[in-house]
Amino acid sequence: MSNEVILRDAPRTVLPPEGGKPKAKGKSWTSFLKLAPGLILLGIVFGVPLAWLLRMSFNAALPGGLIQEGVSLNSYSTFFEASFNLELIWRTLGLGVVVTAGAFLLGYPLALFLLRTQSRFKSLLLVLALAPLLTSAVVRTFGWMAILGDRGIVNSALTGMGLISEPLKLANNELGVAISLTEILMPYMILTVATGSSRLNDAVLEASATLGGNAVRTFFRIILPLTLPGILTGCLLVFVLTISSFVTPALVGGGRVFLLATEIYDQAVQSLNWPLGSAISFILIALFAGVLVGYQRLMARLDWNRS
Template sequence: MNERRNWLPYWLSAPGALAIFAFVATPLVMTLVLSLYLFQPDGSVGAQLTLYNYDQIVSDSYYLEIFARTFGMAGLVTLVCILIGVPEAYVLSRLSPRWRAVSITIVLGPLLVSVVVRTLGWAILLGNEGLINNVLVATGVVKQPLRLMYTFTGVVVALVHVLVPFMVLAVWASLQKLDTTTEQAADSLGAGLTTVLRRIVLPQVIPGVLSGGLIVFALAASAFATPAIIGGRRLKVVPTTIYDYFLNDLNWPMGAALAAMLMAIVLLVSVVLNAIVERRYRQVFV
């Protein structure tokens, strides 16, 4: 006698699936379809399907430079977040519960403030007359204020401040599953701190580093407010270019094509990086 299938899980998940389809999948499909049309000189959208927008993106050095800057910035932000977030998460996991609660509140502080407010705060700090330049000039480190606003460096600094909590939380979650007795056993057998971190701690936190890195990379590549305010009009990245095409030039097909390319590249990088890290993880540590 066949057992009756339990449909309750399907009914419970149906509202969430419908919401995702309506508010996520449908807009993405509409954006992809819109990118296959051509923008007309009179401001309308043509009726013929074409790959002209994508051909322009991959053949024009202007767009290639913007994509290179965007993903170069995202990669650098991810690397800096890993270098800061992994040690910070390790220290956080070793604190007493009282100090851990205080430290987590401090780590999550940037996420409790609006991204625009945080970015405007960095604009004040990084300006020619900002706190950072005033301190550097007053202490004699530099004679002239450093140009930090409207630069690649300024955008990276501001994005790291915004996104490093995601890396800390991802690695900290992995460290919660770490068996501290293995570290104690390695220490009792004469392994130094470097060996313990490399052979015991690192292999177990790689999943957290990978997940945190993918989150940071995706958010940095798609960030709009921080590059728009700190980078200004001269430091163009893909999200600000999409904004200009949609709202300034009203060239929706090209803006949609740029958005589709950005999403596709982020997904491709995530899948490839995940596969590479997992393969190396198995070869080195298993």
């Protein structure tokens, strides 16, 4: 029997198309239907209010708090034409950087300690580190007002010890706001670093010690790279919460610290200029989007370097 007959009579194997296994019919629709309830809920809870806010930003504000329906970029142009508003953007971003750096410098060592400790009280220590999250930010803000005030605990203690003759200006300024927000948001940094560093274990550290790595080299070559995803996530969370915070800057700042969030409140509640307040809100959302894009690129580069 010739080879042609053998090849002709042999059973044919149908190869799947390029890209892997052929998709089953209706599978995509099934996946969409599973996601539909969550997508609808997100659209109602987040999409509708944002759409209404976006529409409001294109209206025109009239004297007396009246609003003229229409499509106009007057609110956006009014915001960017004022140099004071541009300073608000830089001041808000600067405060976010300072608070994020402070939360990292104070929270990262605590997170590593909680992650590496072998104490039987480890669970209790973790609860104590995250306990401030169980207290309202308003309550903690009032606590910092009592601590940083001219007659607060810090100034009273320093005056009583004779170290200062006049109270330090720790409140009603950006310094007090930065100190307060650093403490208030530091638990988020601790939580994200501790939960995002699962790849750091005893085996890796023992391997580094076996190969002759000292404490400094082990930290920069092993510990820091393995905890970097948690660090980036914690910095993102703290930065976003800082630039969007209103209560702490308004109370600790004493009405003297002007940020984007406080300006939104002033325009919407005090000046009754809802279109301008809505426009500032979307400018703040644009800053969020820019930070998220940068975060995703850093994470993608980090994953690429690992691979």
